[in-house]
Amino acid sequence: MRGTETLTTQRVLVTGAAGFLGSHLCDALLGEGHNVVGVDNFSTGRPVNLDHLGKDSRFTLIEQDICTPFDAGAVDYIFNFASPASPADYLRLGPETLDVGSAGTKNTLELARKYRAGFLHASTSECYGDPDVHPQPESYWGHVNPIGPRSVYDEAKRFSEAIITAYHRYYDVDTHMVRIFNTYGPRLQPSDGRVISNLMMQAIRGEDLTIYGDGRQTRSFCYVSDLIAGILLLSRCEEHSPVNIGNPEEWTIAECAQAVLEVTGSRSKIRHEPLPQDDPTRRRPDITKARALLGWEPKIALRQGLALSLDYFRSQGNS
Amino acid sequence: MLIISPGEKLLNDSSPVLVTGGAGFIGSNFILDWLERDGSPILNLDKLTYAGNLQNLVSVEGKPAYSFEQGDICDRPLVDALLRRHQPRAIVHFAAESHVDRSLVGPEAFVQTNIFGTFCLLEAARAYLAELPAEERAGFRFLHVSTDEVYGTLGPGDAAFEETTAYAPNSPYAASKAASDHLVRSYVHSYGFPAITSNCSNNYGPYQFPEKLLPLMIANAAAGKRLPVYGDGRQIRDWLYVGDHCSALRLILERGKIGETYNIGGHNEQANLDTVHLLCSLLDEMLPGSPHVPHSNLISFVTDRPGHDRRYAINAGKIERELGWKPAETFSSGLRRTVKWYLEHQDWVQQVTSGAYRQWIDTNYAGRGEARR
Numbered sequence: 233m234r235g236t237e238t239l240t241t242q243r244v245l246v247t248g249a250a251g252f253l254g255s256h257l258c259d260a261l262l263g264e265g266h267n268v269v270g271v272d273n274f275s276t277g278r279p280v281n282l283d284h285l286g287k288d289s290r291f292t293l294i295e296q297d298i299c300t301p302f303d304a305g306a307v308d309y310i311f312n313f314a315s316p317a318s319p320a321d322y323l324r325l326g327p328e329t330l331d332v333g334s335a336g337t338k339n340t341l342e343l344a345r346k347y348r349a350g351f352l353h354a355s356t357s358e359c360y361g362d363p364d365v366h367p368q369p370e371s372y373w374g375h376v377n378p379i380g381p382r383s384v385y386d387e388a389k390r391f392s393e394a395i396i397t398a399y400h401r402y403y404d405v406d407t408h409m410v411r412i413f414n415t416y417g418p419r420l421q422p423s424d425g426r427v428i429s430n431l432m433m434q435a436i437r438g439e440d441l442t443i444y445g446d447g448r449q450t451r452s453f454c455y456v457s458d459l460i461a462g463i464l465l466l467s468r469c470e471e472h473s474p475v476n477i478g479n480p481e482e483w484t485i486a487e488c489a490q491a492v493l494e495v496t497g498s499r500s501k502i503r504h505e506p507l508p509q510d511d512p513t514r515r516r517p518d519i520t521k522a523r524a525l526l527g528w529e530p531k532i533a534l535r536q537g538l539a540l541s542l543d544y545f546r547s548q549g550n551s
Numbered sequence: 552m553l554i555i556s557p558g559e560k561l562l563n564d565s566s567p568v569l570v571t572g573g574a575g576f577i578g579s580n581f582i583l584d585w586l587e588r589d590g591s592p593i594l595n596l597d598k599l600t601y602a603g604n605l606q607n608l609v610s611v612e613g614k615p616a617y618s619f620e621q622g623d624i625c626d627r628p629l630v631d632a633l634l635r636r637h638q639p640r641a642i643v644h645f646a647a648e649s650h651v652d653r654s655l656v657g658p659e660a661f662v663q664t665n666i667f668g669t670f671c672l673l674e675a676a677r678a679y680l681a682e683l684p685a686e687e688r689a690g691f692r693f694l695h696v697s698t699d700e701v702y703g704t705l706g707p708g709d710a711a712f713e714e715t716t717a718y719a720p721n722s723p724y725a726a727s728k729a730a731s732d733h734l735v736r737s738y739v740h741s742y743g744f745p746a747i748t749s750n751c752s753n754n755y756g757p758y759q760f761p762e763k764l765l766p767l768m769i770a771n772a773a774a775g776k777r778l779p780v781y782g783d784g785r786q787i788r789d790w791l792y793v794g795d796h797c798s799a800l801r802l803i804l805e806r807g808k809i810g811e812t813y814n815i816g817g818h819n820e821q822a823n824l825d826t827v828h829l830l831c832s833l834l835d836e837m838l839p840g841s842p843h844v845p846h847s848n849l850i851s852f853v854t855d856r857p858g859h860d861r862r863y864a865i866n867a868g869k870i871e872r873e874l875g876w877k878p879a880e881t882f883s884s885g886l887r888r889t890v891k892w893y894l895e896h897q898d899w900v901q902q903v904t905s906g907a908y909r910q911w912i913d914t915n916y917a918g919r920g921e922a923r924r
Contacts, residue, residue: 240610243587267587285552289879294555305590306616347615
């Protein structure tokens with residue numbers, strides 16, 4: 233997917249294809265003219281996210297758990313996006329989350345090695361844990377409790393980064409890693425416990441908006457199209473160490489709830505609940521590296537992105 | 552969207568599919584499609600006669616899933632060695648002399664390649680299978696790609712060719728393909744050899760050697776040369792877009808029944824003259840500034856080819872019913888794609904007609920076959 237090659241049709245493998253980000257990535261790759269092979273075991277991915285591709289003969293969907301070695305044939309590029317990703321899911325699927333980050337990543341890397349395919353891994357800002365540096369540049373090593381409840385996700389993703397780096401170093405696999413910060417948009421699971429989906433669904437249903445703690449903890453929120461654009465740029469550059477992609481605009485959860493109320497026109501009230509253990513108090517990407525390396529910049533502001541997602545969340549509210 | 556459910560084999564294994572004649576028109580389209588859609592390894596054995604052109608495959612050159620061997624299917628020691636070395640799980644046999652006009656002038660090459668070559672391949676494959684473990688033998692397929700010309704010609708009111716239509720080949724080309732079909736059939740019955748035969752109608756699409764009707768007409772029309780139409784131009788051909796042919800072959804390989812034959816056609820019966828007119832109107836549209844608009848002024852009738860079959864039409868009901876295949880292109884959508892491709896790939900036409908690509912082959916492949924052994 234580098235240089236002039238971007239113009240030729242490639243066979244691209246996307247693991248976690250039925251997930252929120254995986255499905256948007258499939259759309260973007262098909263849109264560029266590539267043939268896409270999607271892999272998902274539907275543990276958290278939803279087939280409905282791919283329903284609109286039913287008529288596209290360039291898309292193949294394989295129901296497969298990547299923790300079992302698999303081979304979908306020769307591919308030119310692999311995007312490894314399989315993993316439970318919302319707290320609700322990875323807390324429910326703890327051991328599975330550790331499996332997919334370790335065995336799953338290794339099996340997928342083996343394909344990249346076998347077919348000399350490019351490899352881009354969806355890593356996460358959770359690698360920084362509950363950071364004591366703010367905002368977080370890629371050079372920050374993180375502050376993670378290895379035995380806390382969230383470690384099933386954080387440490388799985390940190391292990392993935394380690395094995396990917398080893399495959400690059402030892403086997404010369406062309407690897408890339410994106411550390412994804414909070415992302416939202418259509419197809420975000422409505423009940424996954426993430427801030428935007430929680431608040432949007434509560435507002436649409438007219439329920440109280442839940443804020444954990446005092447609401448002064450901050451988050452940054454990136455609209456999905458901005459994220460996918462950044463990922464495609466990263467897949468085509470020569471950078472092998474992790475790159476943050478996210479929207480650096482910082483919102484307190486309380487401000488975010490306010491924006492949700494405005495965009496939805498809801499009259500819901502705010503309800504405070506105790507902060508869960510290990511919930512990071514501040515997280516915001518330092519995107520200096522992505523700006524310099526990729527010339528990338530998020531374009532969609534929070535209120536705009538919420539408005540773009542409104543129809544989707546409404547459709548989920550009715551179902 | 553193709554959905555592969557759990558338990559279904561993603562890949563039989565890493566053993567390749569051997570494609571003979573993969574540098575030709577249909578073979579190279581098959582390989583390009585295969586590597587994009589299936590991705591499991593392909594070994595291409597091609598003699599590189601005038602109709603074989605490795606430039607068709609330049610985009611897959613160097614991919615780990617693709618390898619090429621220059622050689623003749625009549626060369627039994629070579630075929631034996633290739634089978635033993637690469638352990639293919641299937642053979643898709645395209646290699647053939649295929650131009651009817653050439654078969655009228657020099658039928659010997661047709662008998663040699665199409666009949667003896669197929670025989671040689673069958674014998675080599677039979678010996679190879681005997682050495683395979685039972686499980687791999689059970690999965691092996693030999694797909695023999697043939698033509699609807701074996702059925703002869705049709706009158707205006709006759710029903711289209713079916714798999715059960717009696718063979719009545721009219722040209723040395725058709726006779727040589729008919730003979731090879733019979734050989735394949737006999738291997739199924741005599742030796743339980745796992746072969747399947749497909750008979751397709753007239754293919755068209757990208758990478759077709761410019762001696763065939765459509766590319767010739769496109770090239771001539773674009774250059775303002777006359778468009779030679781045989782006889783009255785009322786000969787009827789049933790056109791099949793090459794990409795649709797490839798999807799049918801993949802399906803047959805995956806799900807076809809051993810010993811069966813499947814007709815493949817695009818439901819596009821067209822008189823040659825109508826085809827040329829349609830082509831001219833597409834060119835008028837795509838080359839609006841050309842001094843040769845309307846291109847139909849370039850049409851000129853020439854003496855008919857001896858023994859020219861009047862009508863071919865194929866009934867593809869069996870493969871649609873039994874394997875669920877359907878062509879994706881209509882004649883007008885496929886023709887539009889084809890004209891567009893040729894107009895955008897004038898350099899390719901230039902190279903294959905000038906013989907410049909032969910030089911390219913010599914410089915690119917000198918000594919390569921040896922080095923890999």
